[in-house]
Amino acid sequence: FQAGVATVVVLAAVYAQEVMGFDSQQLVILIMVVNVTAAVGALLFGHAQDRFGSVPALSAALLVWIAAVLLIFFARGSSEVWIAGNLVGAAMGATQAGGRALIGELTPVVRSGEFFGLWGLANRVAAIIGPVSYGVINWLSDGNHRAAILSTLAFFILGLLLLLRVDEARGRAAAR
Helix, strand or coil: CHHHHHHHHHHHHHHHHHCCCCCHHHHHHHHHHHHHHHHHHHHHHHHHHHHHCHHHHHHHHHHHHHHHHHHHHHCCCHHHHHHHHHHHHHHHHHHHHHHHHHHHHCCCHHHHHHHHHHHHHHHHHHHHHHHHHHHHHHHHCCCCHHHHHHHHHHHHHHHHHHHCCCCHHHHHHHHC
16 A cells, blocks of 8 residues: 555645646645645544554555545546545555554564564555556556556555455564
8 A cells, every 4th residue: 555655645746737737836735735634644543543453444544545546536626636635634644654553563572673674665665666657557548647546546455455464463462
């Protein structure tokens, strides 16, 4: 799912400008709003994570990502972009904080450097794979950003399917 997050971070403004016709002022305001909703999302999903567990909270955040990408894919006006932007913000804060927390839960204390190092490497690779996938699909489809956004959707769906296979209790026990 981090490939999807990286793609949105890198290309959301391009999509809003190229597909939805946003001007520079609208983009700046949208980015500011998304940052505020990211903080709110991290806080709210953090409480959900404490109450329900990391996997359920992170899964819920990925469902929000999926809804946001579908909304932006079908969007025809700026109001849908603003709604999707707020969903993205909430989900972004949740997935970034939730992903780190889950890794922390599943990491043996004596091996935290290894685990977080590998997690950081995986995030860096995802930050390349996501935007490159978007770019290749955009190029192959003669500049069709709507087709390219589907690659982002695929990363979130695949990430959710993989996450649902994580046995959080077993991982915590193994980390101890």
